[in-house]
Amino acid sequence: MANVLKTIRSGEDYIESLRGRDLKVYLFGELVKEPVDHPMIRPSINAVAETYDLALREEALASADSSITGLKVNRFLHIAESAEDLVLQNKMQRKLGQNTGTCFQRCVGMDAMNSLHSTTFEIDEKHGTDYHKRFLEFVKMVQQENLVIGGAMTDPKGDRSKGPSEQDDPDLFTRIVDTDEKGVYVSGAKAHQTGCINSHWIILMPTIRLTEADKDWAIVGAIPADAKGVTYIYGRQSCDTRSMEEGDIDDGNAKFGGQEALIILDRVFIPWDKVFMHGEYEFASMLVERFTCYHRRSYVCKTGLGDVLIGAAATIADYNGIPKVSHIKDKIIEMTHLNETIFAAGIASSHQGHKMKSGVYLNDDMLAQVCKHNVTRFPYEISRLAQDIAGGLVVTLPSEKDFRHPEAGPLLKKYLAGRKGVDVENRMRILRLIENMTLGRNAVGYLTESMHGAGSPQAQRIQIQRQMQVGYKKNLAKNLAGITNDVEEPKESSEYFKRVFKTKDSVL
Amino acid sequence: MANVLKTIRSGEDYIESLRGRDLKVYLFGELVKEPVDHPMIRPSINAVAETYDLALREEALASADSSITGLKVNRFLHIAESAEDLVLQNKMQRKLGQNTGTCFQRCVGMDAMNSLHSTTFEIDEKHGTDYHKRFLEFVKMVQQENLVIGGAMTDPKGDRSKGPSEQDDPDLFTRIVDTDEKGVYVSGAKAHQTGCINSHWIILMPTIRLTEADKDWAIVGAIPADAKGVTYIYGRQSCDTRSMEEGDIDDGNAKFGGQEALIILDRVFIPWDKVFMHGEYEFASMLVERFTCYHRRSYVCKTGLGDVLIGAAATIADYNGIPKVSHIKDKIIEMTHLNETIFAAGIASSHQGHKMKSGVYLNDDMLAQVCKHNVTRFPYEISRLAQDIAGGLVVTLPSEKDFRHPEAGPLLKKYLAGRKGVDVENRMRILRLIENMTLGRNAVGYLTESMHGAGSPQAQRIQIQRQMQVGYKKNLAKNLAGITNDVEEPKESSEYFKRVFKTKDSVL
């Protein structure tokens, strides 16, 4: 069958599938000829390739049986059919974080697809539309061909005190600029796009709650990454050009990295069968909230990076000859404690997942916020502790070129010797990995993306506030304090405590 | 049947069941006549009574179907038959924390029984003994009669740098002093015993890893709380005597409280059928580790207390007229975030539970440590924030007697008025509840017990260290750093990451 022939299987297949596309990518003021071969872009492609290879090596972890196609599919393309499926997403995310030490960029697409499953179903239910069916067809296609899906949500936003229709420039939020019998045409941009140039398809989604005046901005649709009218401007990362230097030590993590770009859309066409929302503005917030519910829990991936950084810190302590000093051990314990605290909240959120009308499972929202909110704090502290253990050399180490130089090299080997038996090059490599994750290229993903990805800290706090059921808790307090004349039934839309005290079905 | 007649059903039944026992309890230098009627002791009995009443009101949450007796039993007496059973323990614990605002004292017994299920099985397996069968008979009896089981582990320890057999006074760890054909005789003491005087049976267990020289200290057995030779010396709590004053405002939480006592054992007899370990010293550490694994995750109960304190803080903010001030809202969000972070680790640990040889489920140990370790930190910060929101009046409020006085009372009503429409007495009640939980009687349970119960912070750190698989993580780092000549397979006994990446059976 045609599909079989086209199906991507390995990371290698995937990399090949990206070649030869007509992408318009700006980087350092020039158009990139073939992103796959650009040394600064390639590590981000390698990271996605690992998501394919893991599914081959550890099938139970990184793939799933889809009842939509009846196929064993990559878990990133799977619609969660149980709370346990949500838990397994977390487990796969941690493993990929461990294997790549960076953002592997496929969670946005996975979380977008899962949130669209229920949202399109509920739009149809109200409006009698057929978005859900279209969406299922799209899912079938990507599951069969085993494609990478990017999700594009964040608009540039312009003046943040104004909504889409109030901006001076209407393009500051992506919008429908034209419609015809074949489909719609959209213009605008999506900022900070993780994993776009290395995706096959990109799903465009609104980024905030919309009002009736914002109807033209209420558009969800899928476009090929190389659709006509799409321009990418590649973002800089700390230390990005080290990948363009000779050698591989100074990179820290030469193989894997992340990727962010600004995507500009200039009258990009979306055929009707790839349109999953069109004007139903009142569903924008539902989509955003469900997406962020999935996605904030997906930040469990950072515990995999945490594992790498803890391992790096323990290794450098060993190379420095001080692995058993009590304050060093204590710091590694603390790093672990913080890392596992993040993990726990993700697992708990997934475990508390519940079934939506469309059949997909959605994890617990409160605990997803808690997971992500800890991610905006603890990686910074883990990183600080890693630098503490590493010692000052992590930022004063000379270049690999000096290390390879016939005169400077031997001097470095003499004077950077640590504990007996430690290879100076290995010591340099571990220090560069710590630099990479705490200041360099993957610090972007481990720290700043941990802060802002899937919503900044304040976004989580607002969501926690909405769900924390203060009225319910006030009654608990009043009851114990003996207050009887000031108790009333709270009117709170949150169902958090209902889920907390649910006794069945949660994971079955 | 006789058993049916004896079965305790309600909290009221339970309280009656405690009357008339021949207990020897010292309090303020006197023997207490009837603990049930002592105003300082009663609140701790009320808290246990609520564990019965909850099982009647919310059966699915607080009881379970036992395959041992085939009965619907109180969940505190249930041997966990699935990971979901462990999760439901946590949910029940949170609910009881909400309902009582204090330590309800039954988790030790529950966790002791669950850990003895697997430990007795494994002792028998090695030694050909029949402890497991004896233990199951004990379980049947307590399930049928619906009794409260206390677990007594913590020995006084004396000089902490010495083991049991090395102490000057051998009684500083509880030990066998005599044996005959009917059973064994034990002497010694158990310190900080939560929920002892209000239990029906107490299970004695060793508190640390034992060596061959400590064989006489390797004893596990069950005794009735009123066994001959048992003396209790009741511990003081902050503000304990307020319960003996007139009125109920100054108590803060007049109905519920905790209880700790020093139990002294003077040749207390245990018949053979109630002996579950006798000299198999090498299993002491297994028992202690499994018990603390269950019990550190049981500290999820404190999130229920946290809910009460958050509710109290929100109520006083309302009474003070400032519920919408941004820094107040922000502090309540932070309290919630911390509280739910604790909860998440408990749920995750339970969810990751696995089946033991004996059939009982044991929660994940690493995540149990993480749960408890956060409990040694966050309640203190939640408490600090509650005091911040409460205002200084929480520690300068005059007594209820002044409030009831014909001259002072009206002055207080005039000058302690807050927002219009707020009853001054209600304001006082909420402030006293906050005092109760942050400085007073239930601060003992919410703060200090959170620190030391189930092991002090350092105990968790040691356990985290044992399980953190640094070798595995070092390899992750070395692999990404490009180190190839210094990688070896770690020899680590911990199975933490095996469980993390387990793909099936975890919750089934």
Add this chain to the structure above:
Amino acid sequence: MANVLKTIRSGEDYIESLRGRDLKVYLFGELVKEPVDHPMIRPSINAVAETYDLALREEALASADSSITGLKVNRFLHIAESAEDLVLQNKMQRKLGQNTGTCFQRCVGMDAMNSLHSTTFEIDEKHGTDYHKRFLEFVKMVQQENLVIGGAMTDPKGDRSKGPSEQDDPDLFTRIVDTDEKGVYVSGAKAHQTGCINSHWIILMPTIRLTEADKDWAIVGAIPADAKGVTYIYGRQSCDTRSMEEGDIDDGNAKFGGQEALIILDRVFIPWDKVFMHGEYEFASMLVERFTCYHRRSYVCKTGLGDVLIGAAATIADYNGIPKVSHIKDKIIEMTHLNETIFAAGIASSHQGHKMKSGVYLNDDMLAQVCKHNVTRFPYEISRLAQDIAGGLVVTLPSEKDFRHPEAGPLLKKYLAGRKGVDVENRMRILRLIENMTLGRNAVGYLTESMHGAGSPQAQRIQIQRQMQVGYKKNLAKNLAGITNDVEEPKESSEYFKRVFKTKDSVL
């Protein structure tokens, strides 16, 4: 001269001077006959007595040469004549904290007098009044007689969203109710009054910024503590009644304690020569800000309490036999680090003091806020660490009465033995001191008063915001970032950086 005869010298003199006054003090619904002899009140009097005795024992530290009277006066009565005088206030405060382990209650008066020195001067300058002269006469009298001055600022405030003149009940802020040729008559109340019943004079001051409509509330004046129309309702503290029990162990700190009361003023008369502000509402905020500037830095006293608690933690670690365990040492270091961080900010604020128009020195305001703000955080963490080190016995220890009992006592001595050679009674005493400072009576002063005294945390944040010169800092950033077309001179009233970079006179 008569004055010489009346001068109080020692703590003993002071205690005698308090006897026989006609004070109306409610406590537990009864009028107290002689506060000096009430076991619950006496510890707060003892703490003030120590301020006299210290001045005798360490004259250079606790007294000063006053240029107003030409006398060597108690430092609490001294008007600061140099930045070094401010620094010496801090040093004395720390010493008294060390000596009493509680709030010694005289700083409010000291800080009130120093802030009135400059404020009365500046009112006179504008309005041609003679408040400053009256005030100096008052200072002379109290210096000559060596009296204790209380400062009363905090009004009950009622509905916190409303100002004094907008309240339903005008008495919720203290106000002038009548005026005649002899003086003024005030009604209202002052809440949370530390050190009032044990003062000789109380200075009444407004608590917030006032508007023209609040003119009647713009009153500053001094009244004798036993003035007609004054009623005190004594506040409860955690564990307060332990001082009324037999024995002294359970108290923790039997000798010293704090005191807070609600003061109610019913047409209390102030003669004109004791009135220091009368209607000049626009100076209310100046007085409040200067007072809080002095007073927030006065919280350096808590480092003295911190020293005691660190010493207690180190002692119990020793008694438990584990003083050299690395995590214990590390926690004591952390406690010290936090404690000294507080101290440093106080000293820095005082050192950066500057001379006011009236001649008095005022410490740096920004650093005073920083000092107090750390005080709202670090004592809680120090306290948490002390409980960690202490072990669970700090909250489960039986009563002194049990310890003295002929049967229970020996059992306690046997089973509470720690390291060899440690007296069990001493172990109990130190544990009770830790309980006293972290949950009990002096936790009120060490924790909750640290939070709310001299203004709650948010008050410091507002004050930091006012002074942080964001405009100045934005220019620093723009300059380094190479921004040239968006730089403008900030209009900021704060002079913080002027003081930071001041090169002369600061300490001379």
Add this chain to the structure above:
Amino acid sequence: MANVLKTIRSGEDYIESLRGRDLKVYLFGELVKEPVDHPMIRPSINAVAETYDLALREEALASADSSITGLKVNRFLHIAESAEDLVLQNKMQRKLGQNTGTCFQRCVGMDAMNSLHSTTFEIDEKHGTDYHKRFLEFVKMVQQENLVIGGAMTDPKGDRSKGPSEQDDPDLFTRIVDTDEKGVYVSGAKAHQTGCINSHWIILMPTIRLTEADKDWAIVGAIPADAKGVTYIYGRQSCDTRSMEEGDIDDGNAKFGGQEALIILDRVFIPWDKVFMHGEYEFASMLVERFTCYHRRSYVCKTGLGDVLIGAAATIADYNGIPKVSHIKDKIIEMTHLNETIFAAGIASSHQGHKMKSGVYLNDDMLAQVCKHNVTRFPYEISRLAQDIAGGLVVTLPSEKDFRHPEAGPLLKKYLAGRKGVDVENRMRILRLIENMTLGRNAVGYLTESMHGAGSPQAQRIQIQRQMQVGYKKNLAKNLAGITNDVEEPKESSEYFKRVFKTKDSVL
């Protein structure tokens, strides 16, 4: 006079003075021809130049009257003659941090000279040597010529569990390899050397406590930066090569940066008149401790960088259109609070300075540790908050080259528009400055150097432990707890509390 002619006055003079020296500097595997003109090195030279220019612009702040030469000298070359001189060092350091946003690299030399003043005096006192006189001659020379002095302390250390004489390679600590009538010859290396290539003279000092066996390593001496036998291998910094790209936006801070190099010494000659210690091994620890005492307090400079980062955060909040949102304001307040907490400890340490036998003033050691220890924590949190406020664009911003590109540039201007009226280039500049200080080149100085410079966190904790007078504090606790039979006079060498309670001379 010749000296007048040679004296460097301005930053420009200074830069010229560095040209044409015969330095052997490796960078990226090549020898640098003229460091002054190397774009990657120049910013570190500019930062030092600012220390000259500041002394011209703000003489009272950045220069001082030296009683050694009778000249007005740059404060970096001044021997502190009062506690106020120490305070003024801190003030100058903060100002230079504000002006450069980086490490200006002269504090090591200043602190080395001040510590040598007292140490050489005390060596002479014991050994009858004349190091102090030689040292004063050196000071005269550098004051007259107004030179930059680098201080080189940190040896590579090799196996950290071994001392200098125990290493396999004796060169891992700098040592005397030969001596003749003219002077000594030293070999070895100094690692992480801040401000070396841009110094005129470098003072070599031992890095740890030495034993008699380490006599050959007990060498202090001054060498010209371009002495024969000296090789520099330049350290890499995060994003270092951006300074070698076209444009100045992507640099973040194009003008100023830091510098670290590994200095290798191969039989470098030091004439006797520049030798300040030679074999008096027992004084090595005194020198190290005094140096770190000065230097840990010198980290007050980081508050100047903190001011810049706070300003940058406030600016980007403004450009984003959200400067008045409460959580943004609150975060800026928190950043300020933490920054000023650091400042306060520096000022307090300096203020508590005391006079040494040689006449130089030494700041308080405990408070210096506290200052530096906060520096190992708070800049990380300030940096995290800055990233929070900045938004994700701080790590996804495209390059300046894209911004200058005829097609990509206008797209960026359109889509990166923030609040109306904000120049997109300015927005980019501020974001790049935040990147520079939190991940990029100056994050090296603001974060990692804050961690490890002047000793890693554990070094401060050890020093705090040595000085915290636990015995004194235990007595405070025992006294208040009523313990009378277990009090003894502590034998503690620390004089911390003597200084705390010193009443005179501290600042005079």
